[in-house]
Amino acid sequence: MTTPSRALRADAARNRELLLAAAEEEFADRGLDASVADIARRAGVGKGTVFRHFATKDDLIVAIVREHVGVLDDAGQRLLEADDPGAALLEFLTEAAGRREQRDLSFLLNAVDAGPEVIALREQLNRTITSLVDRAREAGAVRADVTGADVVLLMCAPSHVVSYLPDPPPDLWRRYLALIFDGLRPEGAHPLGPPAPEFS
Structure with missing residues (x-):
């Protein structure tokens, strides 16, 4: 009973x-x-x-961010142990883009007035992504001038692009992720111009 x-x-x-x-x-x-x-x-x-x-409503936002960022950070930490750093970075970006395709809540994470716990969660995820990018760059899987900040900014691009279509086909975001990742590769790379931004 x-x-x-x-x-x-x-x-x-x-x-x-x-x-x-x-x-x-x-x-x-x-x-x-x-x-x-x-x-x-x-x-x-x-x-x-x-x-x-x-x-408070802020406590509710923190709980949502903690859950979503936790899943991504756990995936990133696991992939830092992978044998192939390039494949690990692509797998992480696929996981991130897939989650954003289901529901894009990045504005909660990146809000200008985000509280200290949300900022700490964001900074932890940024460090994990930077470590994934550093490993991929050192392995020659991505171009030498790509930084963690570049990849953080590109993470939401695949799902953001397809959001402009009224009824996008399922998994269309994967097409744009492939284009992005090909752009990260060193083959045929051209100078990028302005330097990468710094994390605030």
């Missing part, structure tokens, strides 16, 4: 998952202007339930 306390914990966990899913959808639809009331309505719960799990 399920005890009352266990049932309450299960309900709380289910409500938290509902809230995170609803918040992702609401932020994707409305951006940072999404309200707690709208998120609660989409989740089918009251505002009080939201605040029992997340004291």
